[in-house]
Amino acid sequence: MTAAREPLIVVAVALVDGDGRILVQRRPEGKPMAGLWEFPGGKLAPGETPEAALVRELHEELAIDVETACLAPACFASEALGDRHLLLLLYVCRKWSGTPQALAASALAWVRTPDLYALEMPPADRPLIGLLDALV
Ligand SMILES: Nc1nc2c([nH]c(=O)n2[C@H]2C[C@H](O)[C@@H](COP(=O)(O)OP(=O)(O)OP(=O)(O)O)O2)c(=O)[nH]1
Secondary structure, three states: OOOOOOOEEEEEEEEEOOOOOEEEEEOOOOOOOOOOEEOOEEEOOOOOOHHHHHHHHHHHHHOOEOOHHHOEEEEEEEEEEOOEEEEEEEEEEOOOEOOOOOOOOOEEEEEOHHHHOOOOOOHHHHHHHHHHHHHO
């Protein structure tokens, strides 16, 4: 008998600017779900806390520095993802240093929450939009 694989934990963040817009990035060619817009973030490395993973991912993907204390847990999604089950933990962050650069994405965009509905996003992200709208 094959053991079921454990859920895949992914951490992501809604960076909110002074005008209440949220940063989304476009997944590049060559990655699963290429072309879809997502919140910056990624998978946990072994032994990593969710917050440490997010600090690392934001540095790697956007070249910004974030303090753990500035990451507020906001909401989550629980969705099938191929042969895995995805737990997507979404944080909100309003304070960082540096200017986000698209180091791992094909594009970045600052978007108001109602305009997120018009973007093509992964299935797990769609239920998060309304939750975010209530928080931002
Ligand atoms: N970062 C991010 N990933 C998302 C979102 N929604 C969603 O379904 N995902 C999925 C896509 C991927 O299957 C997984 C994240 O994996 P990834 O490949 O982007 O993670 P990573 O940065 O650790 O990349 P890698 O080392 O595997 O290349 O979570 C989202 O809003 N943000």
